[in-house]
Every structure is written in structure tokens, then in C-alpha cells.
Amino acid sequence: MSKDDVYVIGTDMIKFGRFPDRTVPDLGAEAALLALDDAGLGIKDMQALYCGNLFQASGMVGQRILHQIGQTGIPVVNTANACATGATAFREGWIAIKAGLYDLVLAVGVEQMGRGLLGGGGSDKGIPTEGLLGSGTMPTVFAELGMEHHKKHGTSFEQFAKVAVKNHHHSTMNDKAMYQKETPLEEVMGAEMISYPNTKLMCSVNVDGSAAAVLCSEKKVKELGLMDRAIKVRASALTSDPFTDRDLVMPDFSTCTRMAAQQAYEMAGVGPEDLDLVELHDCFATAEILHYENLGLCKDGEAGKMIDTGATALGGKIPVNVSGGLLSKGHPLGATGIANVYEIVTHLRGKAGKRQVEGARMGMTHVVGMGNAAAIHILEKP
Amino acid sequence: MSEAASELRPVTDYVKLPANGEPYLEGHKCGNCGTVFIGARHVCSKCFARDKMEAVKLPNKGKLYSYTIVYRSFPGVEVPFVSAVVDIEGGGTVKGNLINIEPDPAKIKMGMDVDVVFKDAGRTDKQGNHYISYFFQPAA
Numbered sequence A: 001m002s003k004d005d006v007y008v009i010g011t012d013m014i015k016f017g018r019f020p021d022r023t024v025p026d027l028g029a030e031a032a033l034l035a036l037d038d039a040g041l042g043i044k045d046m047q048a049l050y051c052g053n054l055f056q057a058s059g060m061v062g063q064r065i066l067h068q069i070g071q072t073g074i075p076v077v078n079t080a081n082a083c084a085t086g087a088t089a090f091r092e093g094w095i096a097i098k099a100g101l102y103d104l105v106l107a108v109g110v111e112q113m114g115r116g117l118l119g120g121g122g123s124d125k126g127i128p129t130e131g132l133l134g135s136g137t138m139p140t141v142f143a144e145l146g147m148e149h150h151k152k153h154g155t156s157f158e159q160f161a162k163v164a165v166k167n168h169h170h171s172t173m174n175d176k177a178m179y180q181k182e183t184p185l186e187e188v189m190g191a192e193m194i195s196y197p198n199t200k201l202m203c204s205v206n207v208d209g210s211a212a213a214v215l216c217s218e219k220k221v222k223e224l225g226l227m228d229r230a231i232k233v234r235a236s237a238l239t240s241d242p243f244t245d246r247d248l249v250m251p252d253f254s255t256c257t258r259m260a261a262q263q264a265y266e267m268a269g270v271g272p273e274d275l276d277l278v279e280l281h282d283c284f285a286t287a288e289i290l291h292y293e294n295l296g297l298c299k300d301g302e303a304g305k306m307i308d309t310g311a312t313a314l315g316g317k318i319p320v321n322v323s324g325g326l327l328s329k330g331h332p333l334g335a336t337g338i339a340n341v342y343e344i345v346t347h348l349r350g351k352a353g354k355r356q357v358e359g360a361r362m363g364m365t366h367v368v369g370m371g372n373a374a375a376i377h378i379l380e381k382p
Numbered sequence B: 001m002s003e004a005a006s007e008l009r010p011v012t013d014y015v016k017l018p019a020n021g022e023p024y025l026e027g028h029k030c031g032n033c034g035t036v037f038i039g040a041r042h043v044c045s046k047c048f049a050r051d052k053m054e055a056v057k058l059p060n061k062g063k064l065y066s067y068t069i070v071y072r073s074f075p076g077v078e079v080p081f082v083s084a085v086v087d088i089e090g091g092g093t094v095k096g097n098l099i100n101i102e103p104d105p106a107k108i109k110m111g112m113d114v115d116v117v118f119k120d121a122g123r124t125d126k127q128g129n130h131y132i133s134y135f136f137q138p139a140a
Helices: A024-039 A061-069 A085-098 A138-153 A157-171 A185-190 A218-224 A253-268 A285-294 A303-309 A333-348
Strands: A006-013 A049-052 A076-079 A104-111 A193-195 A209-217 A231-240 A277-279 A362-369 A373-380 B008-010 B024-030 B036-038 B053-057 B061-070 B081-088 B093-098 B113-124 B130-138
Touching (some): A006 A024, A006 A085, A006 A218, A049 A061, A049 A085, A085 A209, A085 A333, A138 A303, A138 B061, A157 A303, A253 A362, A333 A373
Parallel strands (some): B008 B130
Antiparallel strands (some): B024 B053, B061 B081
């Protein structure tokens, strides 16, 4: 493995929204070109493409993107890893450069979503079991985890709701978020209850979106003279769910996240206190609370206090999801992991406008995928 | 082979309907480490022992580990209902509906004792077959 670091030298995302008249490759191509433009490079400079997409996993989306932006014959790897799909594509690109195979690769994440509940489909045999053997919808899965946190630490409905208030507030400063709308606490708590304690405003938004990043070897960054805009990948970690007692019935996203965090901190030689901002997987408001502790942003049992004191809001000790997060920016599954990279890079470059975390030098991205996967990257301004 | 139209079937493969006797939940217990899994398997994913799995009849008693009250589900699914995660006495965790309790966080106690009960699922398939399902309810 190369001792040289890998850098992000170009990244961008489209404004998340609903684009029923467009296609997945079309959305992916747009982000790919934006990221290439950001790096000042072209598709002819790329030596491989890593494409993350979930719902068309058998559809050769990466190749279809190249059909739109340039068929250069480079290797394409299409990844699917639930909600960790985009982060997995990004990491595969990082691995290839670390392996010394390539100096320049493109990672793209893209998704076109329907509306409504995800999960709980059950099997085609017999009778539908949703609402009979409990519920398998995503809001339920993450509500049951929130209730586990409530049981252990007394975390309240109001504390969970404050996560949504914060993230929706953050998105008012992000033009690329699906929504730019303040949602006061009483509005969040009074919204339609989906699965207690997650109301509708505490569930991530199903949107279409794409994001892309150009990864580059240290040698090539210097050769291209791009070090002034390059962001170093200090750590990349990916885990699956190790055995824990209830994981197969009540998916355990905490243990795989803790493992990935430990590996990432170790690889980077840093700790949570060194981070200036975090984009973590707030697929539901309850999830964000769990991940404060899983990522070591606070001690176990202190996540409720963290949201109460505003420590994770912009201007706080460790701002979390200043992009608006999945709750308000939106959650196009395969794009989410790379959109998180875009957000951190933008802050480390000092280009995040009104939502800029002042003086940000180091940030973390985190996603989890149901099934399970956890992916973490630590990025730093050199 | 075609099957009789009115056959009574288990809602899922870990519900067993013996010809003589009461329905029960089936677990698969690792002979090496003792972990109880729901659903058949050959290898223990905890200790990696192979071919040590034994089918076991799970007791009809457990404790509520976590739950949520579901207010929005798929079209046609009656709401609200309580989706419950229950630790079965002696090992194994099962998800199901908690019934005969008010769907109110103030009324549902974490860790409460529950019984596993079996009855008609209330849903039939296209061929008109009836299904036996399991439910949790506050312990008698």
C-alpha cells in the first residue's frame, strides 16, 4: 500500500430535489461533470470510475454515465451497499489509489427515489407481514433504536425533535438542500407521527440527487499544482455488522459505527476532539442522537444533553450536519455518502458561505446502510 | 403439488404448527456457544461453529426490550399498532405486534413481561388460505 496520501481535488453535487423526467445516468453525469470542472480536469484524465447507485444496482449506471460524458474505456466499478453505497464507491476509489494502481479516479453517487415509506416489503410468499409481525419500515427500525436509547438514558421525545429543528435550520443556509425552511420545535413535535417518537419532520426526505468527487494521488496533486485546493483523506473505514445479541431482528448500527470510528481515528491518528465538523447519518432524528455517542462526540448517555446545549449546532462545539443533513438536505441513498464528502470539503476550503464552520481544518463523514454497513471518512485541509 | 384451499398455514417459517399440540416459535440454538437464532442455519455467526445447530421450541414468555407505536404504515395496514422487540426467555429475540395494550408510551413499560400467543392472522392469501400468527401481550 502506498504511503502517499490520497486527496480530493474536485467535488460537487446537484441541488437535491425531485426530477421525475430525468434519468439516473443523466443525474449522475451532471454531478460528474461538475466535479471534473471543480478539479479543472476532464473525463479523459480519469483512470477509473466508481459509481454508487442502489435502486438500479444491476443497471450498469457507471457505464451509462460514461455513455453521456465520454466513453474512454476505463474500468468501471458499480457499487451497492444500501445507504453506504456512495461512501463505498468513494472508498473503492481511495483504495485503488492507495494500492498504487491509479493516480486519478472519479467517484459518483446517484439515486432517483420514489416517495413514501422504505422497507417492510416482506416476501412474496404467503401473506404480507407488515403490521402483523411488527413493522419493518425504516421509520420503525430507527424509532425502536431511539426507544432503546430512551430506555437506557432517558432521552426524551423533545430531545429527539430538537435534532430536526437544528438540521432544518441549517438547511436554510444551503441552496443545494431540498428544503430551506425553519421548523420550530412545536411544529416538529406536532407534525404527523410516523413511528413514535419520529414525526414526519424527523424522517429524512426521499429525493433525487447526485454528487461526485475526483480523487488524486499525492504525487499527481503536486504534478498538477493543485495542492492549494486539495483536501487530504486522512482515514477511510468500512465495517459490516459484527455479531451482537439482537442485530438480526433489531439492526445494530451502533456497533459497526463504533468499530468504523475507532479504525478511522486510529488510521488518522486523531480523536473526536480534533474534528471541527461532522456530517453523520441522520436518516431519522433518533439516529443522530445515537451517533453522537457512537462517534465519540460525547460520552455514552450524554447525547441528549448535547442537543439541549446546542453543542452540535452551527457555532457550537462540534457542529453536526450543517448541510441540513438527510433530514432536510435530503437522502438520495447512493448519492448521500459523496454529498457528505462535498459538504466537508466545502467547509475545509472555506467556501460554505453562511453556514461556514469558521476555521474548519478537519471533518468527518459517516453513513450507515441497513443490512448493515458503516462507512467513515476523515478529511483534512493540508 | 396443489394444496387444499382452506389449509391453515404458519405466517412465517419459524412458527411451527404441530399436527398434535399447540403452535410454537422455533429457534435454532448453537451447541457450542448457546446462542439462539431465529431461522434455520448451519453455522453460528457468533462463534463460527459448524453443524452444531439444534432446532429448539421457544417458551411463550419474554420481556419487552424495545418498541415503537406505528402510526403510518403501508396502505391497508391498520394503525396504530405497537411494533415490539421481545427477548424470549432463555435466548432469542423476536419482533412482533404487542396487542391488548393501549398504544400509548405512558402505558407501555420497557422490560415488561409478555406472553407469546397464537391466533388467526386475520389475513388470507389469494387462494383463501388462513394463517396462524404469533402476538405478544402483557403477561397474564
